[in-house]
Amino acid sequence: MKEEIIIAGFGGQGVLSMGKILAYSGLMQGQEVSWMPSYGPEQRGGTANVTVILSDERISSPVLNTYDTAIVLNQPSLERFESKVKPGGTLIFDGNGFHKFPTRTDINVYRIDATEYANANDSAKTMNMIILGGLLKVRPIVLVENVLNGLKKSLPERHHHLLTVNEKAIHIGMDLIKKVN
Amino acid sequence: MNDTKKHNEEEVKLMKGNEAIAHAAIRCGCDGYFGYPITPQSEIMETMMELEPWNTTGMVVLQAESETASINMVYGAAGCGKKAMTSSSSPGISLMQEGLSYLAGAELPAVVVNVMRGGPGLGTIQPSQADYFQTVKGGGHGDYKLITLAPASVQEMADHTVLAFDLAFKYRVTAMVLADGIIGQMMEKVVLPPYQPRMTEAEIAERCPWATLGKPASRKPNVINSLQLLAEEMEEVNLRLQGRYREIEKNEVRYEEFQCEDAEYLVVAFGTMARVCQKAVEMARAEGIKVGLLRPITLYPFPVDRICHYSHTTKGMLTVEMNAGQMVEDVRLASCGRVPVEHFGRLGGIVPSPDEVLEALKTKIINR
Numbered sequence: 001m002k003e004e005i006i007i008a009g010f011g012g013q014g015v016l017s018m019g020k021i022l023a024y025s026g027l028m029q030g031q032e033v034s035w036m037p038s039y040g041p042e043q044r045g046g047t048a049n050v051t052v053i054l055s056d057e058r059i060s061s062p063v064l065n066t067y068d069t070a071i072v073l074n075q076p077s078l079e080r081f082e083s084k085v086k087p088g089g090t091l092i093f094d095g096n097g098f099h100k101f102p103t104r105t106d107i108n109v110y111r112i113d114a115t116e117y118a119n120a121n122d123s124a125k126t127m128n129m130i131i132l133g134g135l136l137k138v139r140p141i142v143l144v145e146n147v148l149n150g151l152k153k154s155l156p157e158r159h160h161h162l163l164t165v166n167e168k169a170i171h172i173g174m175d176l177i178k179k180v181n
Numbered sequence: 182m183n184d185t186k187k188h189n190e191e192e193v194k195l196m197k198g199n200e201a202i203a204h205a206a207i208r209c210g211c212d213g214y215f216g217y218p219i220t221p222q223s224e225i226m227e228t229m230m231e232l233e234p235w236n237t238t239g240m241v242v243l244q245a246e247s248e249t250a251s252i253n254m255v256y257g258a259a260g261c262g263k264k265a266m267t268s269s270s271s272p273g274i275s276l277m278q279e280g281l282s283y284l285a286g287a288e289l290p291a292v293v294v295n296v297m298r299g300g301p302g303l304g305t306i307q308p309s310q311a312d313y314f315q316t317v318k319g320g321g322h323g324d325y326k327l328i329t330l331a332p333a334s335v336q337e338m339a340d341h342t343v344l345a346f347d348l349a350f351k352y353r354v355t356a357m358v359l360a361d362g363i364i365g366q367m368m369e370k371v372v373l374p375p376y377q378p379r380m381t382e383a384e385i386a387e388r389c390p391w392a393t394l395g396k397p398a399s400r401k402p403n404v405i406n407s408l409q410l411l412a413e414e415m416e417e418v419n420l421r422l423q424g425r426y427r428e429i430e431k432n433e434v435r436y437e438e439f440q441c442e443d444a445e446y447l448v449v450a451f452g453t454m455a456r457v458c459q460k461a462v463e464m465a466r467a468e469g470i471k472v473g474l475l476r477p478i479t480l481y482p483f484p485v486d487r488i489c490h491y492s493h494t495t496k497g498m499l500t501v502e503m504n505a506g507q508m509v510e511d512v513r514l515a516s517c518g519r520v521p522v523e524h525f526g527r528l529g530g531i532v533p534s535p536d537e538v539l540e541a542l543k544t545k546i547i548n549r
Binding site for chain 1: 193195220221306362363366367368369370453456457459460461463532534535536
């Protein structure tokens with residue numbers, strides 16, 4: 001098994017931490033993992049992205065230009081990464097603020113309105129976990145159990161009471177994601 | 182890159198390359214870190230500050246007022262036989278060049294980490310490998326060399342930190358860990374080295390007879406100095422250094438090979454680019470092209486003999502570097518014009534993709 005993923009959006013949407021949680025989950029199930037952030041001026045506003053690779057074998061390049069799965073959370077990221085999804089691959093987008101939508105028909109396109117849901121339910125901070133849940137529904141690359149173990153391991157104990165909130169967000173995401181094409 | 186076997190369940194951690202350097206330094210008994218923050222390596226000092234090793238191993242972690250101050254603090258600590266290090270990124274390393282030359286002249290062991298970013302000038306914070314010349318061809322003045330280790334994984338960031346101290350003390354030279362923004366910033370699995378205690382004063386006295394620990398009546402004073410006004414004495418220092426460099430060239434060459442056994446073409450790349458090239462080699466092999474990858478782990482000493490060997494067995498070589506063509510000169514020297522040696526690179530912080538590497542291999546070497 002090998003999954004090459006790009007997650008892209010605005011700085012502050014939790015793009016890098018979503019990638020980190022995926023990487024920890026891979027670690028929990030004994031996979032090779034790599035997490036390569038855009039660490040440039042993006043961090044200070046504008047767009048941020050992270051490449052996450054989970055693999056049963058040793059990972060060569062941490063830098064890629066095509067992906068099995070792209071998760072795009074803003075318009076510029078869609079424009080940049082839609083063409084880089086491998087044929088037959090997966091594109092997940094959060095429709096919030098989009099005025100142009102994915103057009104490819106040779107990939108599986110999913111929409112998840114996580115921002116809208118999170119805003120309506122006063123839970124903006126779990127937005128990225130909702131999206132992660134959506135991803136795991138359509139690409140079950142890691143077990144939810146391992147996501148939670150990964151969170152437990154990477155979060156300081158004082159935040160452990162938030163684990164149930166995160167677990168709930170994952171399940172909301174699983175219900176929220178819809179296939180578009 | 183072949184780190185998988187070291188990962189047994191208990192000890193595997195997920196962290197950035199920069200963080201791995203900080204952990205490894207503390208664990209291998211480093212006495213002092215002196216640095217000044219700069220992207221993309223600030224996590225090295227940040228991690229050390231967070232770990233507070235002064236409470237555990239007694240290691241000093243100090244943010245100096247500048248890079249120039251940092252390297253001179255390293256000089257001072259090294260003069261006392263201490264395991265001292267600094268780290269920076271390209272523009273900061275340029276500021277340290279005088280100190281590096283002085284360390285060489287005073288025959289002191291030290292470890293310096295350079296997590297390269299794009300230049301020249303203040304440049305960009307994105308990854309680069311454009312400090313190859315600066316590191317392996319001098320940088321500062323005078324006839325000196327830096328042992329140069331080029332990590333290609335987070336695991337090697339940890340391993341090379343430990344190795345750099347061992348080599349620096351073995352030969353009384355500066356060892357440079359030459360990484361780039363990608364290896365510094367990316368997270369991978371890592372198994373950290375075991376804890377080694379810091380050297381005691383008695384151990385320093387025994388292992389570093391040149392160290393200034395206070396003069397007993399039984400010996401002459403130790404003087405830490407890089408100024409020799411008499412030409413004969415200066416030549417003596419130079420000859421001693423050159424003797425050490427020959428030993429280093431004989432003993433310390435390190436490299437890794439991937440799919441080289443039947444290779445008709447050879448890709449040579451270090452650090453991050455070796456990882457990208459490994460993927461390009463896999464893609465080329467899938468198309469039936471017999472290409473191998475040679476990854477120098479030590480850039481100085483350079484794997485001259487190995488490149489020379491492949492200049493007899495392959496039809497052409499491509500170096501891939503995040504610069505305008507630096508290591509390619511050493512590959513050309515080592516292959517003595519027997520086969521075409523070309524360079525492919527991207528500049529200013531752009532990382533070539535595996536597809537671009539494969540395309541360059543085809544246009545510049547295979548179908549030339």
